[in-house]
Amino acid sequence: EDKVVQSPLSLVVHEGDTVTLNCSYEVTNFRSLLWYKQEKKAPTFLFMLTSSGIEKKSGRLSSILDKKELFSILNITATQTGDSAIYLCAVEYSGGSNYKLTFGKGTLLTVNP
Amino acid sequence: SAVISQKPSRDICQRGTSLTIQCQVDSQVTMMFWYRQQPGQSLTLIATANQGSEATYESGFVIDKFPISRPNLTFSTLTVSNMSPEDSSIYLCSVEFSYTYGYTFGSGTRLTVV
Numbered sequence: 001e002d003k004v005v006q007s008p009l010s011l012v013v014h015e016g017d018t019v020t021l022n023c024s025y026e027v028t029n030f031r032s033l034l035w036y037k038q039e040k041k042a043p044t045f046l047f048m049l050t051s052s053g054i055e056k057k058s059g060r061l062s063s064i065l066d067k068k069e070l071f072s073i074l075n076i077t078a079t080q081t082g083d084s085a086i087y088l089c090a091v092e093y094s095g096g097s098n099y100k101l102t103f104g105k106g107t108l109l110t111v112n113p
Numbered sequence: 114s115a116v117i118s119q120k121p122s123r124d125i126c127q128r129g130t131s132l133t134i135q136c137q138v139d140s141q142v143t144m145m146f147w148y149r150q151q152p153g154q155s156l157t158l159i160a161t162a163n164q165g166s167e168a169t170y171e172s173g174f175v176i177d178k179f180p181i182s183r184p185n186l187t188f189s190t191l192t193v194s195n196m197s198p199e200d201s202s203i204y205l206c207s208v209e210f211s212y213t214y215g216y217t218f219g220s221g222t223r224l225t226v227v
Contacts, residue, residue: 034215041203041221043156048215088155090216096169098144099209101216103155 003027006089006104014112017079021107023089024071031099033065033072036088038106043088046074079111115140115210119219126196126226133192134222136206141186146216147179150203162189196226 007022025033032050036043047056049065049072056063060079065072076083086106092099116139126132136145147159159179160168168181182190193200206219 032215041223042205042218045215045217090156092216098161098169100146100158100161101156101207102158105155 004089004091004102004104006087006107008107009105010108010110012110012112013079015080017111018075018077019079019109021074021076021087021089021109022071023073023104025089025091025104026070027091027093027102029094030067031092031094034090034092034101035063035072035074036090038086038088039084046087076109079109081111081113084109084111115142115208115217117206117208117217117219119206119222121222122220123223124225126224128197128226130196131192131194132196132224133190134204134206135190136188136219138187138208138210140210142208142210143186144209145183145189146207147181147189147191148205148207148218150205152201156205159191193224196224198226200224201226 004025013019032048034048035046037046047063052065052067060077063074086108088106089104090101092101118137120135124132145162148156149159150156158171159174160170160181162168162181162183164183164186178194180192204222207216209216
């Protein structure tokens with residue numbers, strides 16, 4: 001059965017800390033891995049990763065994919081209280097006639113002042 | 114990326130009734146996706162809606178419970194039928210407007226069934 005596993009499930013840190021969120025996956029017909037931030041209802045897009053070893057960066061956030069070991073990490077440096085959210089990892093794969101996403105359970109990050 | 118307008122934003126419904134959720138996209142897209150997020154859980158794909166054909170449902174979801182319409186390339190509806198408290202969830206629509214920017218999600222509908 002295809003699956004996406006995220007760890008840790010929850011994490012509490014202080015402002016200024018650096019955090020690393022993990023995502024491992026097992027899917028057939030892999031196309032890409034995506035990271036989302038969910039604060040209220042709608043997930044907002046962070047990164048899409050398709051190639052191994054190429055780091056994507058956006059401000060204090062960065063992510064990298066290892067297609068051989070089937071995992072990805074999301075790093076957040078100098079965390080702020082506004083980073084508090086659920087971080088979702090999703091894997092895009094070919095499911096029949098179209099591509100679709102399967103999500104991990106998410107990591108609940110709480111950043112305390 | 115695409116802009117998706119989803120409504121209603123939230124609703125409280127009586128068990129046994131039905132609710133229709135609408136999603137309007139500001140650009141034409143081939144496929145629209147509908148997800149459910151139960152309390153404390155991650156997103157689960159309900160179905161994929163193509164314009165001009167019947168929706169494709171994932172395992173565990175059936176058309177009688179979650180009928181979907183896709184009348185054109187910018188609009189879709191999901192109906193949650195004969196609701197029970199177990200249907201209390203966030204429902205989200207999504208599109209892949211641009212491969213580079215992944216999938217965009219609507220603002221979500223928080224449904225509470227009492």
